[in-house]
Amino acid sequence: MGRLHFLKEKKFYLNLLIILVLCVVLIWLTFRMLDRYTRHDKVYTMPDFVGQDYREVKREYAKDFHFILIDSVYPKGQQPGSIYQQDPLPGSKIKKGRNVYAIIVAVTPEKTVMPNLKGISLREAIGRLESSGLEVDHLDYVNYSYKNNIIEQYFQGQPVAEGTELVKGSKIVLSVGIGDDKSNVKVPNLIGKSAEEAKRLLNLASLNLGKESWEDRDSLQYMCIRRMSPGPSSESVKAGTYVDVWYHSSRTMDFKKEMKELLREDSLANVPQTIKIDTVTETIETTDYEYEDEF
Numbered sequence: 039m040g041r042l043h044f045l046k047e048k049k050f051y052l053n054l055l056i057i058l059v060l061c062v063v064l065i066w067l068t069f070r071m072l073d074r075y076t077r078h079d080k081v082y083t084m085p086d087f088v089g090q091d092y093r094e095v096k097r098e099y100a101k102d103f104h105f106i107l108i109d110s111v112y113p114k115g116q117q118p119g120s121i122y123q124q125d126p127l128p129g130s131k132i133k134k135g136r137n138v139y140a141i142i143v144a145v146t147p148e149k150t151v152m153p154n155l156k157g158i159s160l161r162e163a164i165g166r167l168e169s170s171g172l173e174v175d176h177l178d179y180v181n182y183s184y185k186n187n188i189i190e191q192y193f194q195g196q197p198v199a200e201g202t203e204l205v206k207g208s209k210i211v212l213s214v215g216i217g218d219d220k221s222n223v224k225v226p227n228l229i230g231k232s233a234e235e236a237k238r239l240l241n242l243a244s245l246n247l248g249k250e251s252w253e254d255r256d257s258l259q260y261m262c263i264r265r266m267s268p269g270p271s272s273e274s275v276k277a278g279t280y281v282d283v284w285y286h287s288s289r290t291m292d293f294k295k296e297m298k299e300l301l302r303e304d305s306l307a308n309v310p311q312t313i314k315i316d317t318v319t320e321t322i323e324t325t326d327y328e329y330e331d332e333f
Contacts, residue, residue, distance in 0.1 A: 080133060080134070081131050081132070081133060082102075082131070082132055082133065082134055083129060083130070083131065083132075084124075084126045084127065084128055084129060084130040084131075084132050084138075085099075085128065086128035086129070087121045087124050087128070087138075087140070088120075088121050088122065088123065088124060088128065089117070089120050089121065090120060090121055091117075091119050091120055091121075092105075092107070092119055092120065092121050092140060092142045093119065095121065102134045102135070103134070103135065103136060103137070103138045104135065104136070104137050104138065105137075105138050105140060106137055106138065106139050106140070107140055107141075107142065108139050108140065108141060109141045109142075110141065110142050110143070110144040110145075111141060111142075111143065111144060112143070112144050112147075112148040112206065113143060114207070116143040117143060118143050118144065118145045118146075118147075119142060119143060119145050120142065120143050121140050121141070121142055121143075122141045122142055122143050123140070123141040124138060124139070124140050124141075125138070125139040125140075126138065147205040147206065147207075148171070148205070148206045149203050149204065149205060149206065150170050150171045150172065150203070150204055150205075150206045151170065151200075151201050151202065151203055151204070152170070152172070152191070152193070152198050152199065152200055152201065152202040152203075152204055152210075153166045153167070153169075153170050153200060154200035155167070155188045155191050155212065156188055156189065156190065156191065157187065157188065158187070158188055159186055159187065159188070160177070160186040160187075160188065160212070160214055160241075160242075160244065161186075161242060163188045163212060164238070164241055164242060167210060171206035171207065172204065172206070172207070172208055172209075172210055173207060173208070173209050173210065174209070174210060174211075174212060174237070174241050175209035175210055175211045176211055176212075176246045176247075177211075177212050177214050177241060177244065177245075177246055177277075177278055178211060178212065178213045178214065178278065179214050179215075179216045179244075179276075179277045179278035180213055180214070180215065180216065181215075181216060182214075182215025182216060182217070183215065183217065183218050184215045184217065185215055185216065185217025185218075185219070185221075186214055186215065186217070186244060186277075187214065187215040188212055188213070188214060188215075189213040189214065189215055190212075190213040191210055191211070191212060191213070192210065192211040192212075192213065193208060193209075193210055193211075198210070214244070214277075214278075216277055216278075220276075220277075221274075222273075222274035222275055222276055222277070223243055223244045223245065223274055223275065223276075223277050223279075224243065224274050225243070225245065225266075225268050225269065225270055225272055225274075225275060225279075225281060226239045226240065226243050226245075226270065227270035228240070228263045228266050228270070228281070228283060229262075229263055229264065229265075229266070229270070229293065229296060229297055230262050230263065230288075230293035230294075230296070230297060231262060231263050232259075232261070232262060232263075233247075233250065233258070233261070233263075233283075233285070236263055236283060240281055244277040244278065245275070245277070245278070245279050245280075245281055246278060246279065246280045246281070247280070247281060247283070248280030248281050248282040248283070249280075249282040249283075250282075250283055250285065251282070251283070251284045251285070252284070252285045252286075253284055253285065253286045254286060254287050254290065255287075256287035256289060256290075260287045260288045260289050261285040261286070261287060261288070262285065262286065262287075262288045262291075262293055263283045263284065263285060263286075264284050264285065264286035264291065264293075264296065265283070265284040266281055266282065266283045266284070267281070267282045268281060
């Protein structure tokens, strides 16, 4: 018998058919399991979790995603415990069950240490506070021979020593010398400035931010100063004076036009006074001349 005699037997073909069928079934089962495991064709849109409380999001979407917290940050003005950044980004096409990496706003406030400001100038003290993440609450001017020299630093009504640990953003009261001459200071122009910019400019000018009023309502990032009292055209005021301000939305007002109008009014206000003085002088000179002619 030859070596290929089995090709003539029906049993061979039957076994071959069974093997082929098993292979097809195994391949079909493999792809079915892969589709089920990878959720093929089941794509979802990634929700936007930014700004929401991390614990609530994790609890609500626990069946859909696997959340992994990778870091915490200290952005200013954000709600502690809220999601600051997420990966995948909102709107991404994803499959359920995947990992979602989150960066949250730290629940524990960021700390800093109090610098030593005593004996230095007001301008330098403000710079050191800003570098340390602290803010000026207000300036308290007292009798002291050295003008704008820091005498003492206070936190919550009590002197605060150098190196004391404080929460970033804490407000510090500065006791400042008024100087022997007790000279007045000029009011800076705050029109069009934000609250943060205005407070810094006032403090650098030896003044304090007073009462704040809002003429309309909008997000704080659009609110700018429209009016102030005393105004920038006022005469000089005492150091430590409180300047009241009124805010208006920059989305509903052209502050450049407002500034031009303010400058025009200031210019016109000075013109009549000059003319009046010149007129009086001219009249006096004419009168004297006529009087001499009569003699």
